[in-house]
Ligand SMILES: Nc1ncnc2c1ncn2[C@@H]1O[C@H](COP(=O)(O)OP(=O)(O)O)[C@@H](O)[C@H]1O
């Protein structure tokens with residue numbers, strides 16, 4: 295293709311957009327809304343995934359034993375737990391270690407206070423600390439361990455983990471649904487915009503055909519038009535999200551204030567590594583699909 | 596060279612618009628096509644441009660059989676053929692210069708070629724002074740000159756004119772015909788569909804007369820005589 299042809303197509307494409315201002319704006323607006331929501335939901339979902347991952351790292355189950363249990367029984371319980379799928383690292387804390395840890399945590403400044411204990415007050419506190427790899431499997435695992443012989447008590451943090459993955463999944467479903475609807479509306483509006491453009495230029499297109507314009511030459515301006523509308527529609531919300539990201543994060547923090555201490559959010563740069571190409575790609579995709587649909591239907595050269 | 600061999604064209608309903616036509620036009624000829632309304636003249640023009648395909652028969656233009664011409668290659672054919680119509684078909688939102696330049700842009704000409712060729716064409720059709728005017732500021736005759744310049748700017752070997760003087764007064768009609776004759780003198784094969792009896796009679800060119808989809812006469816240096824004869828049939 296010649297440079298002059300490319301330049302012509304781009305120039306005509308831009309002209310079409312301005313000639314057809316109302317429809318172009320409607321299309322750009324819809325696509326912008328679509329990409330904006332896509333961006334927000336992507337940010338939320340990514341952050342929740344990130345948070346859940348953090349939480350999963352933190353999710354552990356502590357297993358305490360019956361009084362008078364033998365070391366063999368403890369080893370047997372350990373072997374059983376290690377054999378479970380959702381289990382990561384398993385570490386054993388003896389009663390002595392537990393007491394040392396406790397002293398270090400609570401009597402560090404007044405070691406003389408700890409001297410008052412003649413025997414280990416945590417004699418019954420030997421335990422396994424079990425890392426849970428998959429939060430969703432936690433309750434299952436806990437039930438299993440509770441059923442084991444010699445297990446007195448299992449401590450775990452069920453509520454946090456479940457809430458996290460539920461909210462994450464819900465946000466995912468809502469985002470997919472709304473984005474799908476907006477995607478459809480965006481394609482519909484673009485293809486209408488292009489149809490209007492084609493009908494306005496019917497006469498010119500006819501002349502072009504009998505002068506000997508190639509299909510490509512006749513169609514390219516409309517593809518450019520769709521592409522540009524898509525890209526402009528994507529750029530506006532991406533720029534907005536880039537600057538609003540921290541605001542949105544603080545809004546989310548307020549809505550889920552319980553999480554503030556447990557979690558950290560991803561930096562905007564990390565989000566945009568994916569969101570920028572994704573947003574521009576979706577915008578360009580809507581534009582291309584919309585314009586090609588109309589061209590196929592109304593521009594049989 | 597243009598050759599139609601036993602060509603027929605029927606539309607969905609009604610009698611065939613073109614009915615087993617044989618016609619051969621050599622390179623460099625000037626040919627009038629006459630015949631009353633509905634006799635198939637415009638249909639023939641459309642067949643030559645492959646805007647329509649014949650229902651039977653074979654059309655060969657400059658050695659190219661149109662029936663085997665791929666759709667993708669149609670633009671190439673049309674670049675060998677310039678065409679003008681009764682209603683000029685200029686772009687109203689563009690100046691004379693831009694209307695002619697448009698035809699060059701469409702075929703991907705460089706801006707240098709465009710800057711060289713457009714003034715040549717304006718000079719040929721005698722509109723050098725009016726290159727900045729818009730179509731609505733021109734007379735019918737001037738508009739048709741612009742259309743002719745646009746049709747010729749890419750140097751086609753054939754010029755088809757479908758009733759080019761149909762909307763013009765006798766004086767302007769004569770000027771347009773003289774222009775077409777000049778174009779032909781410079782080597783372009785010219786085919787003119789017309790109703791203008793005086794001009795056809797006066798110019799003494801080859802005249803092909805059509806009626807109801809068939810060629811009823813084909814006269815070198817002919818007059819309009821046969822057309823009348825068959826109109827009354
Ligand atoms: N698009 C069309 N669909 C159906 N019939 C047509 C069409 N175009 C022309 N015809 C018919 O074909 C015949 C020839 O028409 P045309 O080639 O336009 O004749 P001319 O140009 O000599 O007046 C006429 O009977 C006309 O009604």
Ligand SMILES: [Mg+2]
Pocket residue numbers: 636637638757
């Ligand atoms: Mg006609």
